[in-house]
Amino acid sequence: MSEAFRLVRNFFFNAVNREFLIFLFFLFLSGAFWFAMTMNETYEKEISIPVRLDGIPRKVVVTSNTEDTIRVTLRDRGYILASYLYGSNLTPIHIYFNTFNKGNGRGLASASDLQKLIYQRIYKSSRITSIKPDRFEYLYNYGESKSVPVTLYGKVAPGKSYYLSKIVFSPENVTIYADKKKLDSIRTALTEKLNITNVTDTLEKMVRLNSIKGVKCIPATVKMTIYPDVLTEESIEVPVTAQNMPEGKILRTFPSRVKVMFTAGASMFRDIHPEQFRVVADYFEIQGSQQEKCSLHVSMYPPGLRNVRTEPTQVDYLIEGQ
Numbered sequence: 001m002s003e004a005f006r007l008v009r010n011f012f013f014n015a016v017n018r019e020f021l022i023f024l025f026f027l028f029l030s031g032a033f034w035f036a037m038t039m040n041e042t043y044e045k046e047i048s049i050p051v052r053l054d055g056i057p058r059k060v061v062v063t064s065n066t067e068d069t070i071r072v073t074l075r076d077r078g079y080i081l082a083s084y085l086y087g088s089n090l091t092p093i094h095i096y097f098n099t100f101n102k103g104n105g106r107g108l109a110s111a112s113d114l115q116k117l118i119y120q121r122i123y124k125s126s127r128i129t130s131i132k133p134d135r136f137e138y139l140y141n142y143g144e145s146k147s148v149p150v151t152l153y154g155k156v157a158p159g160k161s162y163y164l165s166k167i168v169f170s171p172e173n174v175t176i177y178a179d180k181k182k183l184d185s186i187r188t189a190l191t192e193k194l195n196i197t198n199v200t201d202t203l204e205k206m207v208r209l210n211s212i213k214g215v216k217c218i219p220a221t222v223k224m225t226i227y228p229d230v231l232t233e234e235s236i237e238v239p240v241t242a243q244n245m246p247e248g249k250i251l252r253t254f255p256s257r258v259k260v261m262f263t264a265g266a267s268m269f270r271d272i273h274p275e276q277f278r279v280v281a282d283y284f285e286i287q288g289s290q291q292e293k294c295s296l297h298v299s300m301y302p303p304g305l306r307n308v309r310t311e312p313t314q315v316d317y318l319i320e321g322q
Contacts (some may be wrong), residue, residue, distance in 0.1 A: 001152060042131060045081045046073045049118065050092035053138055057097065063105075063216040064139040075119045076126040084122070087192050093117045095136055105179055109136040131221045139214045145177045147185060150222055153210060154194030158228045162200055163306075165229040169222050178215040189217055191224070199228045211305065215253055229265030231306075235262050236274055240296060240315065243280040253281055253294070254316040256316065263306040279310055 048069045052200050056062060062093050064090035070093070074081060084090055091115070100109045110115075111134040119127060150169040174189050190210040198205070203226040209217045238260050260277050278300035286294050293314040 033316045044075045047310050052092050052094050054094045055097040060140050062140045063177050071132045073130040107138045123264050145175050147173045148189050151188040153190040157158045157197045159198045159200035162228045165227040168225045175218045232266050233263050234269050238274050238279045241280050244283045250320045252318045259311040261311050262308045
């Protein structure tokens, strides 16, 4: 142990190492002196201060998205600004509802009001040069609300060979609080603007609702579930029906039944039935025509189908009297 102590003592107190230690001491001393001089200079620094809206009456619903912090630019010596940034000197500013209530569903603390509250929390040597935002405004009502459906705002595109079977929101409806004029004008709650592409599998996503000044949505976020489905080409056999036939005449087509071709989602096909389609031959088109065949039209089919057509598109026909 004494041998180790001797080696350490010799290392620190030989001539070379002694000079190095002296150099380090003066380097530290000069650094401390520079730091003290620097911190004694005057600077400007933006500092965030928490804001709280307090004293809200029980029956009041605040409908605006009030700021939870304000950004204040202060001018003072560096060490005081450092105490604001890294200390616990700045307590939250409390905006009391009744103190700044202007009536008619609105409250406002002006820039001068905010300055007075801030000056109560900072050193006397500090000066405020700017406040952002320059006011604290809140809107409220006394519980007036209504339920509206959630609607997609933006674009959701399926991948190649897919289509969107459905988009479901949970909850489907949200409660909005606002003044009577806004409540009467709002029919739906839009999501934030979305741009989702190449969806090939079921996708769940939490989305925020679009913010409107003076309107509070509960909940403010909803779960959106996107259900894509694979597109397949299918067919179903349907009878041909005459349309606009005059009394006493009958139209016969050959064949009397044709295939209706369409593109649909794979999961959709099991719910598709022939009675959901109507294929017609229109007498008005046939009348006076010199053609031996008549054209067919699909006048009715289930929603969601694409590229609906008959196969064949024309058939032989015969018009008979009853």
